[in-house]
Amino acid sequence: MTQKKISINADRLWTDLMALAAIGADANGGVTRIALSDADQDAHEFLMARMRDAGLRVDVDDAFNVIGTLPAKKPESGQKALIGSHLDTVPNGGKFDGALGVLCALECARTIRENNIELPWDLEVISFCDEEGGHHAGTVGSRAMTGALDPEEILRPGPDGRPSFAENLERAGGDPTRIHNAARPASDIAFFLEVHIEQGRNLESQRADIGVVTAIAGIQRTEVIVAGEAAHAGTTPMKLRKDALVAAAPLFTLLPKWASSRNSEMTATIGRLQLSPGAVNVVPGECRFTVELRSRNAGDMQALQNLLDRHAARQSNWRLQPLYRKDPVRLSTPLQDRVTLAALREGLAARNLPSGAGHDAASFAPHVPTGMIFVPCRGGVSHHPDEAIEQRHAAAGCQVLLRTLMILSGEGGRLDPA
Numbered sequence: 246m247t248q249k250k251i252s253i254n255a256d257r258l259w260t261d262l263m264a265l266a267a268i269g270a271d272a273n274g275g276v277t278r279i280a281l282s283d284a285d286q287d288a289h290e291f292l293m294a295r296m297r298d299a300g301l302r303v304d305v306d307d308a309f310n311v312i313g314t315l316p317a318k319k320p321e322s323g324q325k326a327l328i329g330s331h332l333d334t335v336p337n338g339g340k341f342d343g344a345l346g347v348l349c350a351l352e353c354a355r356t357i358r359e360n361n362i363e364l365p366w367d368l369e370v371i372s373f374c375d376e377e378g379g380h381h382a383g384t385v386g387s388r389a390m391t392g393a394l395d396p397e398e399i400l401r402p403g404p405d406g407r408p409s410f411a412e413n414l415e416r417a418g419g420d421p422t423r424i425h426n427a428a429r430p431a432s433d434i435a436f437f438l439e440v441h442i443e444q445g446r447n448l449e450s451q452r453a454d455i456g457v458v459t460a461i462a463g464i465q466r467t468e469v470i471v472a473g474e475a476a477h478a479g480t481t482p483m484k485l486r487k488d489a490l491v492a493a494a495p496l497f498t499l500l501p502k503w504a505s506s507r508n509s510e511m512t513a514t515i516g517r518l519q520l521s522p523g524a525v526n527v528v529p530g531e532c533r534f535t536v537e538l539r540s541r542n543a544g545d546m547q548a549l550q551n552l553l554d555r556h557a558a559r560q561s562n563w564r565l566q567p568l569y570r571k572d573p574v575r576l577s578t579p580l581q582d583r584v585t586l587a588a589l590r591e592g593l594a595a596r597n598l599p600s601g602a603g604h605d606a607a608s609f610a611p612h613v614p615t616g617m618i619f620v621p622c623r624g625g626v627s628h629h630p631d632e633a634i635e636q637r638h639a640a641a642g643c644q645v646l647l648r649t650l651m652i653l654s655g656e657g658g659r660l661d662p663a
């Protein structure tokens with residue numbers, strides 16, 4: 246079936262992006278919208294108003310995901326097509342991470358409605374709650390929707406003893422005991438598509454407009470607690486010390502070597518380290534740090550975790566506390582093909598690439614056909630006030646999302662779950 250060429254409104258998309266960036270804006274140009282904070286809720290109010298203006302039916306589910314539905318005139322399968330991303334940010338983050346995907350989805354729904362295009366599915370524009378891990382592990386709303394969220398997880402305290410997701414959900418007017426109601430059967434969902442900034446430099450360096458995402462890296466985090474003996478730094482001779490930092494130190498250089506020798510795409514990071522009691526004149530009695538592993542290959546991630554486990558077992562007084570694990574996922578090959586075709590038809594340069602960062606799409610990929618469309622961001626900078634994209638790339642990502650929906654719709658809307 247051929248379809249007339251329809252175009253998103255690039256200026257309207259950009260105006261929305263700038264208006265949204267003003268919500269939770271920081272003095273230094275960044276944006277702070279921690280999930281379920283007042284700024285995050287204001288952003289959701291903004292989105293819901295825009296959704297209503299666009300003629301979408303607006304719902305908020307029990308995980309505080311905001312859903313704007315454009316109903317199919319003649320639903321053929323009873324399935325829903327899901328598009329979206331998240332509006333929450335890291336502290337002092339950027340204007341586009343997450344926001345671009347939600348507003349591109351909204352702009353597509355608006356364009357489809359304005360052009361009176363009939364789709365074979367209900368189209369749902371979604372902003373997922375707490376993608377960034379403002380409380381614990383992140384991707385809370387999308388995992389709740391796929392039924393993969395452990396209800397115990399939302400009770401864990403946030404970073405630095407801040408309230409849990411459950412406490413903040415309640416404060417925002419939700420009911421944490423009902424979060425399981427957000428789960429939906431995979432058979433109800435035709436596919437999930439997410440537009441996002443790349444958060445890396447591949448597209449920029451290859452002068453490509455569009456990234457067709459092939460896979461999303463898995464993440465495994467462990468807290469390591471090394472016990473020593475706190476002692477006076479002046480009166481305790483070197484040979485009598487049980488210095489927890491010195492005991493831990495060899496791992497700090499071993500870990501990067503293990504990762505690079507395993508696989509060049511793998512990363513291993515010790516990003517947080519605390520010494521107790523933490524005084525200049527006291528031998529550290531405890532050294533506590535996090536180890537984060539990321540890889541697109543579950544086997545490589547497990548192999549590195551095994552090395553860490555064995556290293557810890559050979560030491561005395563080491564304890565490992567698993568924090569969380571998200572498996573790497575491959576994205577749908579049929580959807581990658583459609584996105585590539587859509588970019589080609591729009592005259593845009595597309596490249597295949599994997600994602601090193603986690604996304605809501607990773608929650609869907611094990612259950613339903615899932616695809617991601619990346620657009621370049623300047624210098625690969627993200628999670629930072631300097632995060633920037635070009636207006637033409639925002640428009641390109643949105644237009645490719647629209648064209649992909651048109652291609653899928655023209656095919657009757659059914660996809661093999663490959």
Ligand SMILES: [Zn+2]
Nearest residue numbers: 342343376441
């Ligand atoms: Zn994001």
